[in-house]
Amino acid sequence: MDKIKFLIGKEKEFLVKPSLPFGSLEIDFLDQLSKELMSNREAKKFSDIISFAFWCRKKNIENLKKKYSSSETRVGLGCVFHVTPSNVPLNFAYSFAFGFLTGNSNLVKLPSQNFLQIDIFCKAIKKIVKIKRFKNIIKKNLFFKYNSDNKILTQQLSLKADGRMVWGGDKTIEVLKSFKTKPRTKDIFFSDRYSFCIIKSSSINKCNSDLLQKTIRGFYNDTYFMDQNACSSPHLIIWLGSRQQNKFAKEKFWKELFKIVKEKYLLEPANIIEKYSSACEDLIKYNFIKNFQNYENLIYRMQINKLDENVHKLNNKFGYFYEFDCNILDKIKHSITQKFQTLAYFGLSKKELKDFVILNNLSGIDRAVPIGSSHNLGFVWDGYNIEKQLTRVIDFY
Numbered sequence: 521m522d523k524i525k526f527l528i529g530k531e532k533e534f535l536v537k538p539s540l541p542f543g544s545l546e547i548d549f550l551d552q553l554s555k556e557l558m559s560n561r562e563a564k565k566f567s568d569i570i571s572f573a574f575w576c577r578k579k580n581i582e583n584l585k586k587k588y589s590s591s592e593t594r595v596g597l598g599c600v601f602h603v604t605p606s607n608v609p610l611n612f613a614y615s616f617a618f619g620f621l622t623g624n625s626n627l628v629k630l631p632s633q634n635f636l637q638i639d640i641f642c643k644a645i646k647k648i649v650k651i652k653r654f655k656n657i658i659k660k661n662l663f664f665k666y667n668s669d670n671k672i673l674t675q676q677l678s679l680k681a682d683g684r685m686v687w688g689g690d691k692t693i694e695v696l697k698s699f700k701t702k703p704r705t706k707d708i709f710f711s712d713r714y715s716f717c718i719i720k721s722s723s724i725n726k727c728n729s730d731l732l733q734k735t736i737r738g739f740y741n742d743t744y745f746m747d748q749n750a751c752s753s754p755h756l757i758i759w760l761g762s763r764q765q766n767k768f769a770k771e772k773f774w775k776e777l778f779k780i781v782k783e784k785y786l787l788e789p790a791n792i793i794e795k796y797s798s799a800c801e802d803l804i805k806y807n808f809i810k811n812f813q814n815y816e817n818l819i820y821r822m823q824i825n826k827l828d829e830n831v832h833k834l835n836n837k838f839g840y841f842y843e844f845d846c847n848i849l850d851k852i853k854h855s856i857t858q859k860f861q862t863l864a865y866f867g868l869s870k871k872e873l874k875d876f877v878i879l880n881n882l883s884g885i886d887r888a889v890p891i892g893s894s895h896n897l898g899f900v901w902d903g904y905n906i907e908k909q910l911t912r913v914i915d916f917y
Contacts, residue, residue, distance in 0.1 A: 538595045539595060545654075549648065562636070566640070567745065601685070630664065736776045740785075742892060755835045760868075782818060787817060795840055798840065819839050828855060873888045
């Protein structure tokens with residue numbers, strides 16, 4: 521354990537005391553954290569921190585409590601070990617909140633990269649636990665860093681856990697699965713997933729300026745907000761309509777998106793090179809790419825004329841999109857595999873989407889959300905009900 525750098529909490533004081541989900545102390549703590557982050561000048565520079573602060577305010581958590589509460593008597597599993605991705609600064613905060621609200625003690629492995637968001641979050645926690653009412657919370661929650669290559673340490677932490685939440689690639693999960701755990705340890709593995717977008721072209725063509733702006737800003741948040749690194753960020757856009765409808769919709773959509781990206785997005789020189797190299801590789805490797813458009817390096821559009829079961833491999837970053845035209849939704853059903861997680865949509869009804877998934881017996885798509893909501897985390901994610909996964913039922917007769 522001497523290889524660990526503890527940012528919050530002390531190993532010797534760590535306590536495992538399972539409690540009821542959505543306890544009033546836990547809800548008040550997160551609400552206080554929300555207020556602290558919202559009032560922090562540094563935090564306001566980072567939209568992901570403000571998004572988390574908005575998510576963990578008391579009103580939202582109370583709504584989640586109503587939605588997921590049941591007549592069963594549930595308590596936390598005990599100790600949950602969180603392994604979070606290195607390229608998404610605040611994924612760990614949501615993972616912690618899930619474990620915390622379900623009545624668990626938490627061992628939270630932070631990203632190895634030195635994100636400023638992590639420093640701001642940790643400073644806020646340290647300030648709040650000085651409040652007398654919250655002083656014991658720090659004993660149930662440890663936040664730390666260590667080298668991910670240290671498999672012995674990960675094995676030791678896995679053995680302490682009653683539950684593990686692993687957010688990472690398939691390779692990371694494969695390694696974690698090989699480690700010995702307690703017989704009753706519950707694992708929730710969030711593996712490599714693929715997300716896409718369906719836009720009904722006639723709806724884009726008919727919508728007014730305000731709705732168009734709202735939709736495109738939402739699409740910007742879904743994609744550029746995390747450089748398309750998040751598993752819920754769309755990479756593929758399905759344009760649904762006739763050839764003429766799709767043509768007009770795309771011209772309208774990309775023109776407006778380019779204005780927003782040019783105003784708001786900073787593309788680092790290293791990322792320009794990576795993006796260009798990926799385009800060269802795609803054009804050499806895939807014969808189904810029929811057109812490529814480049815908007816001052818800020819937007820790459822790859823028009824493809826074929827979809828197959830390997831479409832999830834088309835997943836570049838920094839504003840790099842693949843487009844496919846079709847006039848009937850069922851034409852894409854054979855390409856939807858278990859790799860597909862989030863479907864962001866515009867112009868379609870919930871019934872249309874539900875029928876598409878259920879009637880076609882699709883093995884993929886765990887969530888369908890309006891454009892702009894791709895990154896909204898809830899207690900159901902990747903098809904798991906996290907509240908039920910991180911608790912156990914006590915049956916009283």
